[in-house]
Amino acid sequence: MEQIGLAAAGGEVSLWSLFIEAGFVVKLVMIGLLAASVWSWAIMIDKTLAFGRLRRAFDRFEDTFWSGQSLEELYRSLSDRKPAGMGALFVAAMREWKKSFERGARSPISLQSRIDRAMDVALAREMENIGSRLSYLASVGSAAPFIGLFGTVVGIMTSFQAIAGSESTNLAVVAPGIAEALLATALGLVAAIPAVIGYNKLSSDAGKLGGRMEAFADEFSSILSRQIDERASTTTSRAQAAE
Amino acid sequence: MRAGLLTSGTLHAIVLGWGLFALSAPDSFDVPDVESLPIELVSLAELTQIQKGAEEARKDGPAAPKPTEKPPVQTEAVNLGENERDQSAPQTEEQKAVEVEQAVLPKPSEAPTPATPPRPEPVREVEPEPQPESAPATEVAALPEPPQAVEPDPEPAAVDSAEPLAVEQPEQTRIPDRVPVPAARPEQPPARTAKTPERRETEPKRQAAAAPKAPDSESIEDEVAALLNQEKASGGGAQRSNQQASVGGQQNTGGSELTQSEMDALRAQIQACWSPPAALDASSLKVSVRFKLDQAGMVDGRPSVTASSGNQAADESARRAILICGQRGYKLPTEKYDAWRDVVVNFDPSEMFR
Numbered sequence: 001m002e003q004i005g006l007a008a009a010g011g012e013v014s015l016w017s018l019f020i021e022a023g024f025v026v027k028l029v030m031i032g033l034l035a036a037s038v039w040s041w042a043i044m045i046d047k048t049l050a051f052g053r054l055r056r057a058f059d060r061f062e063d064t065f066w067s068g069q070s071l072e073e074l075y076r077s078l079s080d081r082k083p084a085g086m087g088a089l090f091v092a093a094m095r096e097w098k099k100s101f102e103r104g105a106r107s108p109i110s111l112q113s114r115i116d117r118a119m120d121v122a123l124a125r126e127m128e129n130i131g132s133r134l135s136y137l138a139s140v141g142s143a144a145p146f147i148g149l150f151g152t153v154v155g156i157m158t159s160f161q162a163i164a165g166s167e168s169t170n171l172a173v174v175a176p177g178i179a180e181a182l183l184a185t186a187l188g189l190v191a192a193i194p195a196v197i198g199y200n201k202l203s204s205d206a207g208k209l210g211g212r213m214e215a216f217a218d219e220f221s222s223i224l225s226r227q228i229d230e231r232a233s234t235t236t237s238r239a240q241a242a243e
Numbered sequence: 244m245r246a247g248l249l250t251s252g253t254l255h256a257i258v259l260g261w262g263l264f265a266l267s268a269p270d271s272f273d274v275p276d277v278e279s280l281p282i283e284l285v286s287l288a289e290l291t292q293i294q295k296g297a298e299e300a301r302k303d304g305p306a307a308p309k310p311t312e313k314p315p316v317q318t319e320a321v322n323l324g325e326n327e328r329d330q331s332a333p334q335t336e337e338q339k340a341v342e343v344e345q346a347v348l349p350k351p352s353e354a355p356t357p358a359t360p361p362r363p364e365p366v367r368e369v370e371p372e373p374q375p376e377s378a379p380a381t382e383v384a385a386l387p388e389p390p391q392a393v394e395p396d397p398e399p400a401a402v403d404s405a406e407p408l409a410v411e412q413p414e415q416t417r418i419p420d421r422v423p424v425p426a427a428r429p430e431q432p433p434a435r436t437a438k439t440p441e442r443r444e445t446e447p448k449r450q451a452a453a454a455p456k457a458p459d460s461e462s463i464e465d466e467v468a469a470l471l472n473q474e475k476a477s478g479g480g481a482q483r484s485n486q487q488a489s490v491g492g493q494q495n496t497g498g499s500e501l502t503q504s505e506m507d508a509l510r511a512q513i514q515a516c517w518s519p520p521a522a523l524d525a526s527s528l529k530v531s532v533r534f535k536l537d538q539a540g541m542v543d544g545r546p547s548v549t550a551s552s553g554n555q556a557a558d559e560s561a562r563r564a565i566l567i568c569g570q571r572g573y574k575l576p577t578e579k580y581d582a583w584r585d586v587v588v589n590f591d592p593s594e595m596f597r
Contacts, residue, residue: 015262038255039248046247 018180023158029151029184033144037191040140043133044198051205054085054130058212061086085126085209086216092122093220108232112225119217126213130206134199141196148188155181283504501582505575509583512573517564519592520556528557530590534565538580542569549587561590 019030064074065086075094078087096118100111159177166173321330501509519528534546546565548558565588575583 015259034255038251041251041254042244042248044247045250046244049247 018183022180026151026155033187033191040195047202089122092118108228137195137199144188144192148185151184152181516568528552530561532561533587540572
């Protein structure tokens, strides 16, 4: 009679039965890991799409920027909509530039440093935007295996207690409980491995985008400083001529 | 973000759904039929239990004498000074009679003490003991075969005449303090019977009694015999067994215990016929059944339930299992018949199905 019961317990090792027969804690761990996996995949998909969009926007912006179009015009066309990435840097720098000249500020050195600072702030904001939620991937990648391991340990503990209660060390009695407990570790790894890979890929992508933006900021800053110097020299030469 | 979440959720759902059906039942391993090697573990006891025989035992000695029963404890004799008699007990007529008898006999030292185990009593009664009639107390007395057949009686007439004399004239002579002669005449020990507890107790006393009598016994052989006899008789089986000494035989040399695998074999044979009654709590149906087997492995008589489970059906099922399988005869090593002639089997449903 006992044999029949044991055979039934040992025969079915499907995923669903493993999940259903697990204890409360193990179930909780499994559900949490599943949710973490869903969320991290959502982040990865979202970030990949967003980074692609950003890259294309950068390309387009650089094309228009170096096309010889007047910066004033570009600024006017961009400032209407909320630009992202390089556009945002450009708009921030141009806004500072225009403000300085509208108010009639004449100090070229302080103007240069103000523009740089405005671009730094814009760059930091953009980088934060790009790198947001990547830390979640890192956490999942490092913590999910441990969470899965915790579920496994708890499951094995309970199954050992059950084995002790059944007073049999038959493998058919021992195996299902351990398999069910190991499912938690498997889920932890399933959640962690893509998260780690995705995190590495996305953070290097974000680094590349940030590098492009920094390069653009430096270039734009040098262009602006050249402009400031030119304007300063023309004003001084005009003043000298007037004297 | 919503797009990513949606895509991720659907992907997970697809993978899980696929896993539920595709990974539902992994194929169980194909276990090839491995022919199991029977391994017999020879227990150490099998070698050490080889029974020690006594050389001087009778060739046609009894196979299995009844175990000895312990006689009532005899109190120590209280002999003050050189007194031979026990002051703690009142004199009995028989004591005196014995002494008289020995005084009358011309040469009591040559008169062989009765050789049968039931009759060492006259010798012992030289020492006044509280129970003069200790003969029925020892089981040795019940031994059927008279060992006189082995050892020829030199003077059977003397014995025969002495005994009636002792019985008939108890009161004619009262010489209580006379030194009784050869207390121990043991050079013809009946058969070397087992060391009954009584014997062990009396031996030191006999020795003490023999010492003062040494001058009376003329020949030195008596002394030698008395000394020789101090040796404890070795038992028939192992050193400490209660059994009659034997020359050592074929029957028990293999050790008399069943090995674990032999017990398992018997258990398997019985288990094949056993169908325990269905019950919720299988562990409550433990039954112990005792039964006897003959040499052919057939059940001898009716198995008796020694420890009932309280469930009549369970008891009957266990008994039935033994009888059904016993119709063919249990296959057990015949050389160890002594070990399985009387078997107690514990039926435990929770154990059997393991």
